[in-house]
Amino acid sequence: MTHDPNxxxxxxxxxxxxxxxxxxIRPPDGRSLPSSAPRSSVHATRAAVLIxxxxxxxxxxxxxxxxxDLTFASxxxxxxxxxxxLAAAAVxxxxxxxxxxxxxxxxxxxxxxxxxxxxxxxxxxxxxFARVDGVDHAFWRHVVACxxxxxxxxAAPLAAGAWGLRHAFATAxxxxxxxxxMACGALAAATMSLACATESAAHVMLGHGVVIVAGAVAGAxxxxxxxxx
Amino acid sequence: xxxxxGLTVWDPFGKSAGLAxxxxxxxDKAAAFAPVTAPSPxxxxxxxxxxxxxxxxxxxxxxxxxxxxxxxxxxxxLRLCGDPALADDLTQEAFLRVHRARGNFAAGAxxxxxxxxxxxxxFLDQARRVKTRRAIGDRPGDSRxxxxxxxxxxxxxxxxxxxxxxxxVVRTTLDSIPPLHxxxxxxxxxxxxxxxxxAQVVGATEGAVKIRAFRAYEAIRAALDAGGGRGAKRP
Numbered sequence: 001m002t003h004d005p006n007x008x009x010x011x012x013x014x015x016x017x018x019x020x021x022x023x024x025i026r027p028p029d030g031r032s033l034p035s036s037a038p039r040s041s042v043h044a045t046r047a048a049v050l051i052x053x054x055x056x057x058x059x060x061x062x063x064x065x066x067x068x069d070l071t072f073a074s075x076x077x078x079x080x081x082x083x084x085x086l087a088a089a090a091v092x093x094x095x096x097x098x099x100x101x102x103x104x105x106x107x108x109x110x111x112x113x114x115x116x117x118x119x120x121x122x123x124x125x126x127x128x129f130a131r132v133d134g135v136d137h138a139f140w141r142h143v144v145a146c147x148x149x150x151x152x153x154x155a156a157p158l159a160a161g162a163w164g165l166r167h168a169f170a171t172a173x174x175x176x177x178x179x180x181x182m183a184c185g186a187l188a189a190a191t192m193s194l195a196c197a198t199e200s201a202a203h204v205m206l207g208h209g210v211v212i213v214a215g216a217v218a219g220a221x222x223x224x225x226x227x228x229x
Numbered sequence: 230x231x232x233x234x235g236l237t238v239w240d241p242f243g244k245s246a247g248l249a250x251x252x253x254x255x256x257d258k259a260a261a262f263a264p265v266t267a268p269s270p271x272x273x274x275x276x277x278x279x280x281x282x283x284x285x286x287x288x289x290x291x292x293x294x295x296x297x298x299x300x301x302x303x304x305x306x307l308r309l310c311g312d313p314a315l316a317d318d319l320t321q322e323a324f325l326r327v328h329r330a331r332g333n334f335a336a337g338a339x340x341x342x343x344x345x346x347x348x349x350x351x352f353l354d355q356a357r358r359v360k361t362r363r364a365i366g367d368r369p370g371d372s373r374x375x376x377x378x379x380x381x382x383x384x385x386x387x388x389x390x391x392x393x394x395x396x397x398v399v400r401t402t403l404d405s406i407p408p409l410h411x412x413x414x415x416x417x418x419x420x421x422x423x424x425x426x427x428a429q430v431v432g433a434t435e436g437a438v439k440i441r442a443f444r445a446y447e448a449i450r451a452a453l454d455a456g457g458g459r460g461a462k463r464p
Contacts, residue, residue, distance in 0.1 A: 005443030010418040013449050016400035017307050017419075025299045026317045028291075033328050038286030042332030103338020104346060104429040167330040170346040172432035229330040229347050 042168075046097075049164035053157035053184075057191040060153060067197035081193040084125030088118045088212070089186035096179035097165070104171045111175040118182050119212050122189065123205060130201040139203065146196050146207030153188035154181075154215045162222045170229040177223010178216040185215025276301075280340035284331045295324060301341060301420070302348045308415045309352050311404050319355060323348035342422060346430045349412060356408065395453065402452040406445050413438045414445035 037045065067073070095114045100106045106114075161180050169176045192208040276297050283290040302323050307316035326347045334343060403411055409431070416427040417438070427442075428435040 005439050005446075007417060007424070007439060007442065009450075010414065010442060010446050013399060013414075013418060013446060013453075014396060015308075015419055016396040016403070017304070017311075020307055020313055022300075023303075023313065025303055026321070028295055028321065028324060033291070033325070036329050037332040039284045039332045039334070039336070040286065099335030099338060100429070102426060102429055103335035103343055107425075107429060107434075108432055109434050167326070168333040170330065170333075170343050170350070171429055175432065228350060229326055229333065 046164045049160045053160055053187065056156050056160075057153060057187060060191060061194055065149065065195045067195060069197055070194060078194065080129055081199075082190045084129070085122060085186045085190035085193065085208075085212075088122050088125075089183045089190060092118050092179045092183035092186060096176045096183060097168075105169065105176055108172050108175055111172065111179055115175070115178055115182060115216060118186060119209070119216075122186065122209050122212055126201050126204045126209065130204045131199050133200040133202070135202060142198060143203060143207040146192060146198075146203070147210055149195065150185075150188045150192050150208055150211040151214065153191050154184040154211045155218075157187060158184040158215060158219060158222060162226045165223075165227045167227070167229045169223055169227045173223040173228040174220040175223075177227055178220040180223060180227075181215035181217070181219015182212055183215075184219070185212035188215070277338070277340045280331075280334055280344075281336060284334040284336075291328070294327075298327075298340070298344055299324065302344060305345055305415065305420055306348055306352055308403070308419055309349075309408075309412060310355075311400060315355070319348065319351050322351040322355075326351060339426070342426045342430050345416070345420065345422070349430060353408075398452050399449055402449045403445070406448050407441075409433075410441045410445040410448070413441035414449075417442045418446075 061070075070078070092114060095106050095111055098106050105111075158181055161184060162177075165180065188211050189208045193204070196203075196208065198204070198207070276294075279290050279294045279297060283294050299320055303316050303320040306319045306323070307313060310316055310319065323344070327344055330347065334340070403414070406414075412431055413427060413433075416422045416430060417424065420427075422430065424435050424438055428438045431438060433441075
């Protein structure tokens with residue numbers, strides 16, 4: 001439809017429930033309300049969840065897996081490799097959690113743009129800063145190993161985030177959950193850039209980056225099931 | 230108007246309507262055709278302030294929040310589901326959800342759209358449960374006690390009957406159109422939300438909300454023109 005509907009004409013329609021809507025309101029049930037956290041507790045919980053998620057990534061690098069050249073590789077090069085995914089994670093997290101102009105979150109149109117832009121930015125960053133190599137015989141084995149590790153690195157923050165944001169999304173829970181999942185996927189991709197020394201663009205995109213998209217899909221389900229108000 | 234509970238109940242379609250009802254002279258005509266800017270005691274600033282106090286942890290604000298917000302939520306839910314008893318239950322469920330989510334209410338935000346969004350979630354969950362029950366063959370019968378359309382209380386008998394028929398056509402058509410169209414129409418026409426607010430409440434784009442609401446209007450207009458509401462005013 002290309003024309004703009006004339007919404008003033010809606011006023012032609014009478015309200016069939018005008019009288020019923022004025023009926024007496026039943027008082028709240030006598031049962032006691034369950035406990036619920038006030039705003040300050042919610043903010044504290046979210047800060048704790050964010051810190052826990054970052055500590056989990058650091059612990060992974062400390063105790064599970066890190067690239068062999070981590071201690072002597074160029075700090076600038078490592079920072080550049082991390083910066084792209086970290087920035088993507090920060091943007092996606094902001095879109096998932098920002099209150100927006102009316103307190104109902106970021107509008108759906110802008111969420112959709114962000115969900116398309118974050119993986120595209122990661123891919124562009126990878127193509128600019130990673131090496132373009134051929135595919136060797138161990139390519140898919142390494143990709144699967146890294147994708148599995150990245151999935152774990154994204155799943156734990158996503159679970160924690162879903163807990164920290166329970167009942168938080170009054171509107172568009174799937175969209176906002178997808179943004180949360182994408183943030184967790186991008187965080188995992190950033191961690192993988194410090195855990196895996198392979199710098200082939202194809203490996204980084206598939207082994208480290210696919211979790212960004214997978215995280216968005218998982219986050220959409222998590223948001224709808226667990227974070228909806 | 231005072232409820233039996235002792236609560237002062239908001240008159241959402243109060244005495245300010247200046248539009249002409251085509252058939253019947255009565256105060257209720259104003260109710261049916263009231264513009265969405267009708268005044269209400271739940272003025273946004275007040276409801277926002279009470280919700281903000283409650284979100285900050287002031288438990289005592291719940292009673293005031295309920296007193297101010299419940300009429301708005303109940304009216305919205307009634308227009309969505311058409312069943313006063315169900316609207317009552319959903320209002321209670323919505324307030325339980327508001328209580329659970331209160332810490333997520335952003336400082337400085339508008340309370341009404343946020344509460345309407347939560348009420349909509351409660352309605353959608355209930356509709357989904359009903360659909361699931363029907364899908365597995367549990368048909369308890371149509372126990373839905375639909376609200377009797379509000380006909381003007383005074384006026385000549387044939388006029389009252391015609392007005393009642395017209396409102397019945399509107400109610401029946403609202404009930405038969407897709408829920409997405411219905412909620413967009415209700416939010417814009419009866420709840421007084423802007424297109425932007427309604428779009429955020431239903432989680433859709435502004436363009437989609439405009440089109441859904443207008444489709445609902447077209448369906449109701451067509452039903453009225455087909456015979457049920459020949460007297461409804463046209464521009």
